[in-house]
Amino acid sequence: MSKAKKKIKVIKIDVDKCNGCRACELICSSFHATPKYSSNNPERSRIRLIRDPIKDIYLPVYAGEYTPSECTGRNKYVLDGREYSECDTCRASCPSRSLFKEPDSGLPLKCDMCDGEDEPMCVKWCLSKALTYEEREEEREEEPKLGEMEIGLESLVNRHGLQKVMDTIARLSKKG
Ligand code: SF4
Ligand code: SF4
Numbered sequence: 001m002s003k004a005k006k007k008i009k010v011i012k013i014d015v016d017k018c019n020g021c022r023a024c025e026l027i028c029s030s031f032h033a034t035p036k037y038s039s040n041n042p043e044r045s046r047i048r049l050i051r052d053p054i055k056d057i058y059l060p061v062y063a064g065e066y067t068p069s070e071c072t073g074r075n076k077y078v079l080d081g082r083e084y085s086e087c088d089t090c091r092a093s094c095p096s097r098s099l100f101k102e103p104d105s106g107l108p109l110k111c112d113m114c115d116g117e118d119e120p121m122c123v124k125w126c127l128s129k130a131l132t133y134e135e136r137e138e139e140r141e142e143e144p145k146l147g148e149m150e151i152g153l154e155s156l157v158n159r160h161g162l163q164k165v166m167d168t169i170a171r172l173s174k175k176g
Contacts (some may be wrong), residue, residue: 004142009113010134011120013060015079017130020051020058024131031114031121043103045137047122050088057082059128060122063100064091065106069097085114 025042030045033039042048050059071094074086093100094110100109114120123133156165 002142003139005137006140008136008138011062011113011123012132012134014130014132015059018049018058018060019130020049020053021128022049022051023125024060024125025049027121027125033116041103044109046100046109048099050084057080057084059084059088061089062091062111063093063109065093065110066091066168067094070094093150097164 022042024047025045026040028046029042029044030037030040032044033041036089046063048055048061048063050061051063071090075089076086077084087097087099091100093110102109112121119133120131123131153165
C-alpha cells in the first residue's frame with residue numbers, strides 16, 4: 001500500500017493561560033449559526049468551557065466524536081492539585097449529559113476546525129493565547145483506489161445488500 005502526506009490540524013490548549021472569558025464559545029456558535037453570525041448561543045458551540053472560578057478551574061474542551069452509549073465507569077483527574085469532575089475532560093457527545101448537543105434538534109456537535117478558514121475562529125478570538133493552531137504533515141497509508149467494477153459493485157451492495165447482489169450474479173451466471 002502506498003503512503004501519502006496528509007495535513008493534520010492541531011489546536012494546542014494552554015490551560016494556564018485560559019481566563020474563562022468564553023469568547024471561544026461565542027465566536028464558534030456565531031460562526032456556525034445559520035445564517036452565519038446571526039446568533040451566539042454557547043449551547044451550540046463546539047468548544048465549551050468547564051469553569052469553576054472558586055477552584056481556579058478554566059478548561060476549554062473541544063467536541064469530539066459522538067458515542068451512543070455511556071461509559072461504564074468514570075475517571076477523575078487531579079492536575080496541578082485541582083480535581084476535575086468525572087466528565088470534565090471528555091470530548092464526546094453522549095447520553096449522560098447535554099454538552100455538545102444542538103439544543104433544538106439534540107443532534108451531536110463536533111468541532112470541524114472551522115473548515116475552509118486559514119485559522120480556527122476560536123484561536124483567532126482567544127486574546128490570552130490559551131489556544132494556538134499548528135499544522136503538521138503525517139505520512140498515512142493511502143486507501144487503495146477502487147476500479148470501475150469494484151465501485152459499481154460496492155454501490156449495488158450498499159443499496160441492495162450483499163446477499164441480493166450475490167443471488168443475482170448466481171442467477172445471471174446460470175443463464176450465461
Ligand atoms: S477564549 Fe481563550 S481565554 Fe477565553 S475562555 Fe476561550 S480558551 Fe479561555
Ligand atoms: S475550531 Fe472552529 S469549529 Fe472547532 S471549536 Fe474552534 S471555532 Fe468551533
